Amino acid sequence: MNSAQLKTPYFLIDENKLIENLEKAKQLKTLSGVKLVLALKCFSTWGVFDIIKPYLDGTTSSGPFEVKLGHEKFGGETHAYSVGYSEDDVREVADICDKMIFNSQSQLTAYRHLVEGKASLGLRLNPGVSYAGQDLANPARKFSRLGVHADKIDPEVFASLNGVMFHMNCENKDVDAFVALLDAISDKFGSYLDALEWVSLGGGVFFTWPGYDIEKLAAALKAFGERHDVQLYLEPGEAIITQTTDLVVTVVDIVENDMKTAIVDSATEAHRLDTLIYNEPASIGEASDNGEHTYVIGSCSCLAGDQFCVANFDEPLKIGQRLHILDSAGYTMVKLNWFNGLRMPSVYCKRSGGDIQLLNEFDYQDFKRTLSQWSVH
Template identity: 70%
Template structure:
């Protein structure tokens, strides 16, 4: 007899509420031990159908564009932070309707738009010239970085007129000692300015929900920093909140052989799990086995030659019609979905604590048809 999950057509994202709450409980522990505030990074995860699960644990949302700011305000509530590498005047006029804190990337943007947001809490992004990132593409301190004001470019007039600052220098930093090292460096370098600021955000990429992460050590360091400078501290977790909570469930459509066996599944990295392709980081398949005797490339159904999820071993031969679960498919996936090749867009479902299944979103031809043209506005 088919259960609820079996009745849902693939591909679909399966969010597990139990796993999500487990991450959120770690966030709750970090908050209680450190006194920091946590705002969800919507650029990583914006699936508002599960915001009711997340909202009790966090303090608000942080956004990178006008649509995210509005979504956080309307669907999450609490604090709403806005940062953009480059605002237009139209953006600022929209963002100020919803944001409590508005963070500028440069002094020129601050000077241009300050008059529009004087009644908001204003911040500036700073670039300390150090970072923790495994990929150069995601390294905010890479040479000639456009992200944030370098230390040597700071001006007194700027810092006399902002309330706080933001450092976003981490990407999947899974070790408290690594973070504390950068915190110590920043504390010494910017001590003069911290004494003037009301708040500081250390951005996202601090992976405190990773297995064996020393949350207590991180919490103590953040608490000491806040007390030393009498300043409110924020973190902007995204991946840390949703890591290992969600599978992309796919079906094997075909098996082809060209020196290696490749299974073709009804999904694609370029369309449904873009970071797998961008960062060349192989996906993990739940059904795989490191010692399995049967090796397969898990390939997509797109026309892009290099579009594949991973290469993995299995204990038994795979079969056409079999389902596979591509693990850890929440962060930077649903927010990057696209209609490449006109592929079927994955539905989004949530497995609740009582094992019932809620359909949060489904797509059909109408969504594809109206994606790039809309006759209703002609």
């Protein structure tokens, strides 16, 4: 199958690029003794789990369906976490998870009897410090509902825990900043951690970023684990799949209103939602920093401000031309929606041998089924 023959829009995952990231994950595990569980909230395209499974130790979730998917399609350790469980949620996953992590002491108290004897019990703690570029994604933001703060810990509830989870980073590419967070956790929670079996340090640590000092990170993790005599976990998502996937689109029109806009057959609101939510412009593979032809790359949705980016090109764009929207794996396929009834991107994987494998495709029946299954008579 030739990529030029594929109908846009579509996601194309590159196995070789994925393996490059996974080899760095393997290095980190070997040097530090940390275990790594894939954060399914970021990426859960299970058609490529066969590539990822040999490198990681399992999965972690943010809701019951992710727990089921991790258990069924990935295996290894299955960590269950949710900001707010219902009793039905807990009953649904208690038998298939290895660790059940509660967000609050009240939920832990209410549901622990459903989990004890089945899974290791954990509690999310909020360290009050974090590394995040935007307040929307900052776990330690003011009035945060995410985890128990140090001054709110009830020692009686805490005493019978097996482990805790901290999540305090978002795209942290600074190893020194992460080490400082580790030191802050040790200072504030050390006496609690010493009595536990395991500690998860969450996700958002961008150890696969070019130039990241993996050896320094590994040394800090190893020292932390030995200091508190715990098994450490990280929950990478973006670090595993960064720079592995393009969203391929076609220019369907070019309009001009003081500035030229190339309208493509995709939309941030439907297919790349974080571009819109965080106002972080996408990057286009065909663009040129010094190009003389400037275009807004606009979506085909009806939302007035829905655009991917502004980009420069060496040559004028043409209707029918394909563009590659880079780094489109994390928080994309897990957030796809049917806004405007737009065509949903297919999902492909370019395997190491060069073959392109179809992982998923969607049609009108999929759109219709999400809206109603039966009519009212």
